[in-house]
Amino acid sequence: xxxxxxxxxxxxxxxxxxxxxxxxxxxxxxxxxxxxxxxxxxxxxxxxxxxxxxxxxxxxxxxxxxxxxxxxxxxxxxxxxxxxxxxxxxxxxxxxxxxxxxxxxxxxxxxxxxxxxxxxxxxxxxxxxxxxxxxxxxxxxxxxxxxxxxxxxxxxxxxxxxxxxxxxxxxxxxxx
Numbered sequence: 716x717x718x719x720x721x722x723x724x725x726x727x728x729x730x731x732x733x734x735x736x737x738x739x740x741x742x743x744x745x746x747x748x749x750x751x752x753x754x755x756x757x758x759x760x761x762x763x764x765x766x767x768x769x770x771x772x773x774x775x776x777x778x779x780x781x782x783x784x785x786x787x788x789x790x791x792x793x794x795x796x797x798x799x800x801x802x803x804x805x806x807x808x809x810x811x812x813x814x815x816x817x818x819x820x821x822x823x824x825x826x827x828x829x830x831x832x833x834x835x836x837x838x839x840x841x842x843x844x845x846x847x848x849x850x851x852x853x854x855x856x857x858x859x860x861x862x863x864x865x866x867x868x869x870x871x872x873x874x875x876x877x878x879x880x881x882x883x884x885x886x887x888x889x890x891x
Contacts, residue, residue: 737870738879741852747860750843755809755835758819763833765859768805772883773855776808777835777846780821784868785850789822791871793830798877803884809833811846856883 754762765773776792778785789808796806808830810818815834822830838846844853845866854863862883873879 736873736875737868738873738875740867740869741854741863741865741879743863744861747856747858747862750855750859750861753839753843755833755840756815757833758831765855768807768855769859770857771803771805772857772880773859774804774806774880775844775853775855776806777811777840777844777849777851777853778808778832779810779812779849780818781812782849786825788850788868788871789825789827789830791869793827795871795876796831799880804880807833809835809840811835811838811840811849854880854883857885 750765752764752766754764757763765775774795776788778789780786792806792808799806810832812818812834813836815836818832818834819828822828822832840846844851844864848866850868851866852864852869853861856862
């Protein structure tokens, strides 16, 4: 039915769905946006904030155990950590579960006991990022500024994922 009418934009058949990538969902900001420093915690309960990661591109992924798309995304995020250069990138998966004690056993149950998650049980990060839709990923440049975001599931196993993230390196040098 090539002449089928569409009820709304986006319903029409895509010309080549094989070229579609969930990376296309990521919104790149026209200019970097400074963010406030808000603490979250590591596995031992120690406060952490984005300041300590300056100099690296930071991929912040907000997730919860009760969110099926989040859980679906976690294995690919774990594999992504294996491919990223740790001198240039850091992945910070941050659980917004109110009960942090359940997160580690949950990760072990789904085969991700080695997956390193951070925690924001009070959802203090809502002062920086909208938390009404998860999974959500926010990308910070090496200066700690927000440069891109997506409020949806992303297939981080995409062969172009690392190349996509690399564009956010050395943004200050590129601008000069």
